[in-house]
Amino acid sequence: MKRNKRKLWIVALLCAAVAGMAATGVGQNVISVLEIEPGVAGLGMAGAVGSRTGDVESLFYNPAGLASLQGLSMTSFYSSQWGESNYSALGIAFSGWSLGYLMFNSKDIEGRDVNGNPTETLSYKNNAALFAFGLGENLLPFLGSMPVDLSIGGRLKFVSTTFGETQGSGVSVDLATQIGFNPIRLGGFSVSDLRVGLVMLDLFGRVNYGEYAESFGMDLRAGFSAEFFDAMVVGFEFGPLGTVHLGVEYTVLDLLAIRAGMLSLSDAFTFTIGIGLDLQGFGIDYALETHTDLSATHRIALTIDFARLDMSSMSGILRRILP
Numbered sequence: 001m002k003r004n005k006r007k008l009w010i011v012a013l014l015c016a017a018v019a020g021m022a023a024t025g026v027g028q029n030v031i032s033v034l035e036i037e038p039g040v041a042g043l044g045m046a047g048a049v050g051s052r053t054g055d056v057e058s059l060f061y062n063p064a065g066l067a068s069l070q071g072l073s074m075t076s077f078y079s080s081q082w083g084e085s086n087y088s089a090l091g092i093a094f095s096g097w098s099l100g101y102l103m104f105n106s107k108d109i110e111g112r113d114v115n116g117n118p119t120e121t122l123s124y125k126n127n128a129a130l131f132a133f134g135l136g137e138n139l140l141p142f143l144g145s146m147p148v149d150l151s152i153g154g155r156l157k158f159v160s161t162t163f164g165e166t167q168g169s170g171v172s173v174d175l176a177t178q179i180g181f182n183p184i185r186l187g188g189f190s191v192s193d194l195r196v197g198l199v200m201l202d203l204f205g206r207v208n209y210g211e212y213a214e215s216f217g218m219d220l221r222a223g224f225s226a227e228f229f230d231a232m233v234v235g236f237e238f239g240p241l242g243t244v245h246l247g248v249e250y251t252v253l254d255l256l257a258i259r260a261g262m263l264s265l266s267d268a269f270t271f272t273i274g275i276g277l278d279l280q281g282f283g284i285d286y287a288l289e290t291h292t293d294l295s296a297t298h299r300i301a302l303t304i305d306f307a308r309l310d311m312s313s314m315s316g317i318l319r320r321i322l323p
Contacts, residue, residue: 033104033126034157034172035240036087037263040077040301043287044274045247046261048235051178051197051225056303059091059098059132062197062221063153064178066096066134071307077285083295091130100130122164129158149180159207172205172216193227201240242266254278259287268292281308 038060042049049057053065056073073093081087084106091100105125134153155174161167176199183192202216223237223245231252237245247261259274274287283303290296 032159033087033102033128034159036081036104037289038089038102040285040287040299041257041259041274041276041283041303043289043299044257044259044261044272044276044285045233045235045249046245046263046270046272047239048223048225048237048245048247048261050176050199050221050237051195051223051235052193052233053178053197055305056091056093056098058134058153059093059100059130059155060089062176062178062199063098063132063155063174064134064151064176064197066093066098066132066153067136067151067178069093069134070095071305073303073305073307075301075303077299077301079297079299081297082291083297087297087299096134096136098130098132100132102128102130120164123162125160125162127160131156149178151178152176153178157205161207161209166209168207168209168214170205170207170214170216172202175200175203191226191228192230193233194224195226196222196224197237198222247272281305 037043037047039047039049039057041055042053042057042061047061050062053062054068055065056069056075058065058069071094075091076089078086078088081104085104086106087102087104089100089102091098093099103125104127105123107123132153132155134151136149136151153176155176157172157174158169159172160169177197179196181194181196183190184194185191199221201219201221203218205216207214207216219240221237221239223235225233225235227233231250233249233251235245235247235249239245243266244264245261246263247259249257249259251257255278257274257276257278259272259276261272263270263272269292270290272287272289274285276283276285281304283301283305285301285303287299288296289299
């Protein structure tokens with residue numbers, strides 16, 4: 001019974017989209033792969049990481065963070081989203097540039113006509129190809145003369161949607177920035193790596209479904225973060241549709257990261273926890289996200305930073321932690 005209710009929750013959103021397209025020419029409330037909280041390390045902090053991304057997950061959260069990335073990095077993750085749908089991604093980044101692909105699909109959806117009557121069983125697929133860049137003072141020397149650490153970035157998104165026989169595709173553009181400030185010391189208390197991030201989402205673009213179209217809708221994602229005691233990072237962020245993200249990460253010996261967060265939606269709260277293991281450039285991350293009406297989402301990622309990869313050191317670490 002619970003599984004049927006969860007499936008109906010997803011079906012309601014998808015059917016509302018198709019009914020909206022048929023009745024008004026504009027899709028409404030459709031589940032978009034671009035609106036699901038991406039990544040795994042970032043998800044562990046409830047997505048409150050847009051101000052301090054500096055790895056391959058910058059592709060998903062704030063492309064300006066790619067400016068600080070050196071060398072080649074790759075990531076991939078998979079999750080059974082809400083226990084009902086599949087959500088996965090691939091990403092690759094190299095010295096300020098990145099490519100990625102997001103995939104979301106759900107099957108066995110009961111189709112309905114404009115009057116709400118059952119029709120045939122449908123499937124829903126929503127994919128997005130991402131191209132992103134980040135520029136810092138290494139490529140824009142005039143940024144080095146500024147009193148803050150400033151980087152800028154952009155992201156081009158190609159989206160495709162298939163729901164039964166209905167197909168659509170479109171393009172959208174994001175612009176982003178990150179600003180880093182000098183450490184602050186108040187008596188014996190210090191705050192380091194203070195950062196602010198801003199992403200302007202979907203400045204223009206829409207998805208076309210033949211005779212109909214769905215606008216992405218411009219929005220903002222902004223936040224700040226700071227590091228305390230050289231080990232704990234706290235992030236706070238405002239997201240699209242009025243969401244609020246709060247996350248914390250505590251790192252032990254530059255090896256183990258423990259994460260937790262809270263995401264405030266319009267009518268509910270989502271809690272996340274996560275853990276990450278960094279073995280000299282080879283990373284394994286896990287995140288759990290709760291949901292008010294659906295099953296919890298479990299997500300795992302594998303990441304390789306080839307610039308830091310050290311096989312001899314990694315084998316030594318494994319020998320120490322494994323029996």
